[in-house]
Amino acid sequence: MKPLIIGNWKMHGSLAKNAALLQAIVAHCDAQKADWVVCPPFPYLSQAQSMLEDTGIAWGAQTVSAFSQGAFTGQVDASMLLDFGVSFVIVGHSERRHGLGESNIYVADSAKLVIEHGMNAILCVGETLVQKEAGQLETVLQEQLLSALKQIAPENAKNLVIAYEPVWAIGTGKTASQEDILKAHTLIKNILKEKDANFYNSVRILYGGSVKPDNASQILTILYVDGLLIGGASLDPQAFSEIGQCKPSF
Ligand code: PGA
Numbered sequence: 309m310k311p312l313i314i315g316n317w318k319m320h321g322s323l324a325k326n327a328a329l330l331q332a333i334v335a336h337c338d339a340q341k342a343d344w345v346v347c348p349p350f351p352y353l354s355q356a357q358s359m360l361e362d363t364g365i366a367w368g369a370q371t372v373s374a375f376s377q378g379a380f381t382g383q384v385d386a387s388m389l390l391d392f393g394v395s396f397v398i399v400g401h402s403e404r405r406h407g408l409g410e411s412n413i414y415v416a417d418s419a420k421l422v423i424e425h426g427m428n429a430i431l432c433v434g435e436t437l438v439q440k441e442a443g444q445l446e447t448v449l450q451e452q453l454l455s456a457l458k459q460i461a462p463e464n465a466k467n468l469v470i471a472y473e474p475v476w477a478i479g480t481g482k483t484a485s486q487e488d489i490l491k492a493h494t495l496i497k498n499i500l501k502e503k504d505a506n507f508y509n510s511v512r513i514l515y516g517g518s519v520k521p522d523n524a525s526q527i528l529t530i531l532y533v534d535g536l537l538i539g540g541a542s543l544d545p546q547a548f549s550e551i552g553q554c555k556p557s558f
Contacts, residue, residue, distance in 0.1 A: 309534070310340075310341065310342050310343050311342050311343070311528055311534065311535040311536065311552065311553070312342070312343045312345070312469065312512055312514060312534060312535030312536075313337075313342045313343065313344050313345070313535055313536055313538065313548075313551060313552035314344075314345040314346075314347065314368070314396065314398075314430065314471075314514065314535065314536070314537045314538065314542075315333075315344075315345070315346045315347060315538050315542025315543075315548055316347050316370060316398060316401070316516075316537060316538065316539050316542060317346065317347060317348045317349065317370075317542060317543060318349075318370070318403070318539060319349055320349075320543055321348055321349060321352055323352070323355060326348060326352050326355055326356075327355070327359070329543065329545055330346070330355070330356065330359040330360065331359070332545030332546075332549075333346060333365060333545050333548065333549070334359070334360065334363045334365060336545060336546070336549040337365060337545075337548070337549045337552060338549075338552075338553075339363075339364030339365065341552060341553045342535075342552035342553060343366070343535070344364070344365040344366065344552060345365070345366045345367065345368050345395075345396045346360070346365065346366075346367050346368070346542065347367065347368040347369060347370050347396070347398055348367070349370065350369065350370075350384055353367065353369065353389070353392040353394060354392050356392075357392050357393045361393065366395050366396060367393070367394060367395070367396075368394055368395065368396030368397055368398065368428075368430070369384070369389050369394050369396075369397045369398070370397075370398050370401065371384075371397070371398060371399065371401065371404055371418070372384055372385070372386050372389060372397050372399065372418050372421065372422060373385050373386070373418065373421075374414045374415075374417035374418040374421065375417075376421065385421075386421040386422055386424070386425040386427070387425060389425070389427065390425055390426075390427070394427060395427055395428060396427065396428045396429075396430055396469075397418075397422045397427055397428070397429055397430065398430045398432060398471075398537075399415050399418040399419045399422060399429050399430065399431055399432070400412075400415035400418070400419070400431055400432045400433070400452070400456075401432045401473075402432060402434060402473060402475045402478060403478075405432075406436070406475060412451060412452055412455040412456070413455060415431070415452075415455070415456060416455045416456040416458065416459045417459065419431050419456050419459060419460065419468070420459035420460060422467075423460055423464050423467045423468065426467075427467070428467045428468070428469055429460075429467065429468055429469065430469045430470075430471050430514070430537065431452075431453075431456050431468060431469070431470050431471065432471045432473050432516070432537070433448075433449055433452040433453060433470060433471070433472055433473070433496070434448075434449075434452075434472055434473040434474045434475050434492075434517075435448045435449070435474055435475065435476075436475045436476065437475070437476035440474065440476065445491070445492060445495065446495055449472075449492065449495050449496060449499065450499060453470070453496065453499050453500075454499070454503070456468075457499075457500075457503050457504075457507065462503075462504035462505075462506035462507060463506060465504070465506040465507045465509070465510040465511050466510040466511075468507070468510075468511045469511065469512045469513075469514060469535075470496055470511055470512070470513045470514070471513075471514040471515070471516050471537040472489070472492045472493060472496060472513060472514070472515055472516070473515075473516035473517050473537060474488065474492070474517050476517075477516075477517025477518050478516070478517045478518070478539065479518070479539055479540060480517075480518060481518050482517075482518060483517060483518045483519065483520075483523050483527075484515070484517060486526070486527075486530055489515050489527060489530050489533065490530050490531060490532070493513050493515070493530065493531070493532035493533060494531070494532060496513055496532070497513065497532050512534035512535060513532055513533065513534050514533070514534060514535040514536055514537045515527055515530075515533050515535075515536055515537070516536060516537030516538065516539070518540075519536050519537075519538050519541060519551060520541050520547065520551070521541070521547050521550040521551055524536060524550070524551040524552075525553070528553075536551060536552075538551060
């Protein structure tokens with residue numbers, strides 16, 4: 309199976325910079341080698357749509373409201389994303405859980421709406437350094453996962469992607485060790501198995517946190533790693549394409 313490689317641009321970009329980046333991604337990211345998704349900020353989704361349509365590269369949003377259309381200033385509803393051809397939506401990124409106070413319930417409700425609208429939810433989970441040092445990895449993963457799985461019908465499991473992103477590894481240059489990644493992905497796989505065979509068989513599990521071209525291929529060999537969620541390195545088309553094993557054609 310091809311790895312799923314997702315670029316989270318976070319709050320970076322401009323029309324001009326994105327045009328160059330998207331053009332390079334289209335030129336160098338080989339859809340035979342990986343399933344590619346890029347997630348620009350909301351205002352640039354239409355640009356992504358017009359530049360990526362029919363290229364084999366998908367585009368996604370970085371978050372979505374847990375509410376349906378209504379009086380929610382500044383929020384974006386799942387149905388609006390469909391107008392821009394969005395097929396993937398990141399929910400529960402740690403920069404939103406820990407930076408903006410999104411709760412497990414809020415994240416679960418967002419994931420539910422994404423899936424109800426026929427899109428794929430990329431549910432981010434992971435422990436902080438304090439939680440890791442306190443031996444709370446399993447508890448944290450269970451709480452974050454079970455609250456979301458409660459809201460998702462097992463027959464929709466193929467629309468769910470889980471991204472394990474240890475908070476202490478995001479944007480810090482500290483990648484989790486192979487043992488850390490294997491341990492967390494095995495715990496996630498077991499939680500999925502206990503919940504339903506559909507979740508166990510169909511949900512893809514990504515790793516994210518300081519993935520770069522020089523550590524990506526090793527991470528992709530770890531059991532239960534089905535792909536990668538890339539932050540910083542996704543803004544560099546050469547690094548992004550190398551990470552996904554694209555043809556080294558630069
Ligand atoms: P990073 O970010 O690759 O810059 O560590 C990963 C993420 O936040 O998804």
